[in-house]
Amino acid sequence: MTSQQDWTQRYTGAVMNTFGTPKLVLIKGQGARVWDADGKEYVDLLGGIAVNALGHAHPALVGAVTEQLQTLGHISNFFASAPQVELAERLCRMVEPSVGAADTKVFFTNSGAEANEAAFKLTRRTGRTHIVATEGAFHGRTMGALALTSKEAYRAPFEPLPGDVTFVPYGDAEALAAAVTDATAAVIIEPVQGEAGVIIPPADYLAQARHITTAHGALLWLDEIQTGIGRTGTWLAFQNDELCDELPAVPDIVTLAKGLAGGIPIGACVATGAAASLLQPGNHGSTFAGNPIAAAAALAVLDTIEKDGLLENVAAISARLTAGLSADARITEVRAAGLLIGVDLVEGLDSAAVVAAALDAGFIINNPTPSRLRFAPPLVLTEADVDAFLAALPAILDAAEGTVTA
Known part of the structure; x- marks a missing residue:
């Protein structure tokens, strides 16, 4: 053997x-x-x-994790650490460069599915429950994230899933407009669908989605878990003018994970404007999320992408x-x-x-x-x-x- x-x-x-x-x-x-x-x-x-x-x-990632582990490894969210704060500030500036941390906030998680779970809970704080998602979408395997994922083989063994989710064809702005109402809490979209085989929508799709959600007072939620952190050649896919026409306003929610810390488990739910204050003390939590090691790793990844x-x-x-x-x-x-x-x-x-x-x-x-x-x-x-x-x-x-x- x-x-x-x-x-x-x-x-x-x-x-x-x-x-x-x-x-x-x-x-x-x-x-x-x-x-x-x-x-x-x-x-x-x-x-x-x-x-x-x-x-x-990569030596930058190995060095950052090693150095951080020699000082603080875990402190719980009763306390904050310098890497956590610095990373939150970086992500705020990344998502919304014009206002940065002033109007943008981060909730850290341990994975992409958890980032989407946090965002899902955040949308419930609008007082609405209806979510519009897309066919071919993949947002994770936890129960909430799975409710937003369209693949029947993933969903069927675990139904009933959290409800009030409508699926529409991906890339079809007319179908999206027909599904969103004044009772819709949020629309969740991947700028590029990875699990479906790398499906790229029309260049005006996200801009249309921004207009539609704004008209109905709904949140625009972009799942950049696979496309974010430089994957498409820009920090975030919605900022890539070869993929997307310029949005009339930034998304209300951006979820991140995967490449953020280069293999160290981390995720982030980034919210802008009014959405940034929807989650309040006691609404959500996580024991390990935002720990100093993962945050230091993510900072090393961002620094290296930029420097190199x-x-x-x-x-x-x-x-x-x-x-x-x-x-x-x-x-x-x-x-x-x-x-x-x-x-x-x-x-x-x-x-x-x-x-x-x-x-x-x-x-x-x-x-x-x-x-x-x-x-x-x-x-x-x-x-x-x-x-x-x-x-x-x-x-x-x-x-x-x-x-x-x-």
Whole structure:
């Protein structure tokens, strides 16, 4: 039995079977590369599903966590810490640069689902209960977040879910306008749908959503858990003028997580204007949220993205990767929002078979649907990493052709 097989056997014997048998047991990483328990090397083109913004073992992240742990690790929310305050100020300025912390507030969480749970509770403080969400949406697996997630396979085993949610087609402003009323508390939208296979709406969609919500006194809530923190080449996707027309006003709520601390668990619910004061003492809480270690990690990620010009790297690497992907006739469409890239495969080519063939060849990618691939690599991905994958791609697709996986 190999080391990989041994660890996998131990995993299946001790860990609940919510994810199935793991594809690999990974032991270490460096930059955009990881190694499994048998020593095989892989280029990581998934980044922990858009989490490892700085890749693996980045010295800035390692240093920040190590230094913070030597002073304060956890203090509870009876107290505040300098990293927590500094991070909140940074996120306020990021979401609303014109007013920053004066009119914008943050509630920290431990994950994206928890950030959406906080936002969901915040919307109830409007005195309204109706939420409009979109088909194809993914907002998390907790009960509240799941109520906003459209996929029937995720929802059905846990119904009844929190109610008063209407789903409308994604990217359809007319359908959105028809669903929002004066009884609507909020509209929740992903600027780009990741779980659905990287679906990019019309450029005026978010601006239309802002007009619609404003007209009815509803909150506009953008789930930037996967698209935020530089993933699309700007700090937040709604600020990317290649993806979105300029909003007439900033969103009322922005939820963040994934890449925010580069792999250290954290999430944030950021609210602007009147929405920033809806949650009051006793309305919500979390024991670990905003702890000094996660906050220090997030500050290190933000500093490094800025200092190392990683937003510019996202644009350059995205262009190189998408051009190479588009060159193969077995790929029928490539949709790119920076380093969140979706690929449609020719009919009959099974995405799970492509993922398996890529893994055999030493590359980690993802198949969110049976006919689509998703790439969400670290923002530190290099030209050499891209070129290695593109050189291997024809053979990967050759190996996958004609294969049907269970």
